[in-house]
Amino acid sequence: MEARAIKRYLRMSPRKIRVVVDLIRGKKVSEALAILKFCPKAGAIEVERVLRSAVANLQNLKDRGSLDPEYVLVKKVFVDSSVTLKRILPAPMGRAYRLRKRSAHITIVVEDLPMPTKSKEVKSKVKKEEKVGTEN
Numbered sequence: 001m002e003a004r005a006i007k008r009y010l011r012m013s014p015r016k017i018r019v020v021v022d023l024i025r026g027k028k029v030s031e032a033l034a035i036l037k038f039c040p041k042a043g044a045i046e047v048e049r050v051l052r053s054a055v056a057n058l059q060n061l062k063d064r065g066s067l068d069p070e071y072v073l074v075k076k077v078f079v080d081s082s083v084t085l086k087r088i089l090p091a092p093m094g095r096a097y098r099l100r101k102r103s104a105h106i107t108i109v110v111e112d113l114p115m116p117t118k119s120k121e122v123k124s125k126v127k128k129e130e131k132v133g134t135e136n
Helices: 014-024 029-037 043-060 120-136
Strands: 002-010 072-090 096-114
Touching: 002 043, 002 072, 014 029, 014 043, 014 072, 014 096, 029 043, 043 072, 043 096, 072 120
Parallel strands: none
Antiparallel strands: 002 096, 072 096
C-alpha cells in the first residue's frame, strides 16, 4: 500500500531542493529522516515536513495506531518547478535586470514493506540457541 504527500508553491528553487531529494530516494523512512535531520541545506527542513506528512497519510490509510518507520520505504520523490515570479532590479546606466524568483512543488510517495512475522523470528532464535547449546 502506498500514500503520498505534496507541498505546492514552495518559495525555493527546484534545483536546490533536488540536491536534497536525491539523498533520500529509495531509502527507508527512518534512514531518510536521519539524513534530513543532519543535512545542512535549507531545503532539508521542507522535505522532512513533506516526508512526515506522507508517513502520516500512510498511517491513516492503513487505519491502525502506529507505523514503524523501519518498514516504510520512500518509493518516489520528485520536484517540479512551479510559477516563477518576475521582478525588475535597477541596473547602471538606466538599464534593468530581470530577477526570476522560482518556486517548486515537492511530491513524496511512500510504501509500506511487509513486516516479518513473529513465528519466523521465534523459530530462528530457537535454532540459534540450540546451536549455541551443542557447541559447548
